[in-house]
Amino acid sequence: MLNRSRLPLSCCSLRSSPPFLSWRFPLKPIAGPLGHPMTSTFPTQITALTVPAAPPPNGLGAAGGSATQLPISARLRQRLQEAKAPFLANDNISAHLREGEMDQLESEVTDKVRELLRSLVIDIENDHNTAETAERVARMYLHEVFKGRYQEQPKIASFPNVKKLDEIYTVGPITVRSACSHHLVPILGSCWIGIKPGVRVIGLSKFSRVAEWVFSRPHIQEEAVLILADEIERLCEPEGLAILVKAQHYCMKWRGVKEPQTTMVNSVVRGDFRSDPNLKAEFFELVKQQESVLGY
Secondary structure, eight states: OOOOOGGGGGGGGGOOOSEEEEEEEEEEEEEGGGGGGGEOOOOSSSEEOOOOOOOOOOOOTTTTSGGGGGOEEEEEEEEHHHOOOOOOOTTGGGOOOOOHHHHHHHHHHHHHHHHHHHHHTTOOTTTTTTHHHHHHHHHIIIIIHHHHHSSSOOOOOOOTTOOOSSEEEEEEEEEEEETTTTTTTTTEEEEEEEEEOEEEEOOOHHHHHHHHHHHSSSOHHHHHHHHHHHHHHHHOOSSEEEEEEEEEEHHTTTTOOTTTTOEEEEEEEEEHHHOHHHHHHHHHHHHHHHHHHOOO
């Protein structure tokens, strides 16, 4: 008979041991009949087994998520935050987009719009009018009405002011289209730009291209005009710059107070247009003349 009183204490808890334990079985001689040694098959030591950590769910990495498995919008936000780059509604983020990511973003936005329609209790599975609305809306936002956020500035060639031109000129009306940042409904209007040339000049059509690029983002009108002024100053370094915008806001025409005839007018003047009242007055007079010719 085996003498259990001589067994190691650890052997008495075999049945209640935790599942992740390993047993070592070194042979320990104990006294047998007639003094002959016999070998115990009971363990003399219990050691903990090193259990590898369970893999995170969904194949995510140790940090809780693989960058390639995050939605493209989350990866973009992360990239922008790491670069300390702003991404407000009227900011341009094209410098942080990589090849192929606009297609991914369009696909994600499509899914989100589809869920929005479902949340509005629209039967998009059976309604032939809205069956492809999500795809249309995604394309519209990313490639048309908000393209100024995702596309680089149009290439604008500037030239030295060889003739030392110093007389002011105005360009307008330039049609501008945007969307109110508060309700994402249209802002439609006209823009006039006055220039007193500096060291460089740009072609007339380029003012229209830059204006479209700047306004094709969610905006409030006051900020849109300032951003446009910054871009034009950077492109042609004028001695003086004046911008006037007149626009209708559908957040007032279509909803809310529903005032169909209300417009907003604002302007920015810089350089010689700010310091010289006569020059400023001349700009606004030229705008009036252009309006009267066009029957505004």
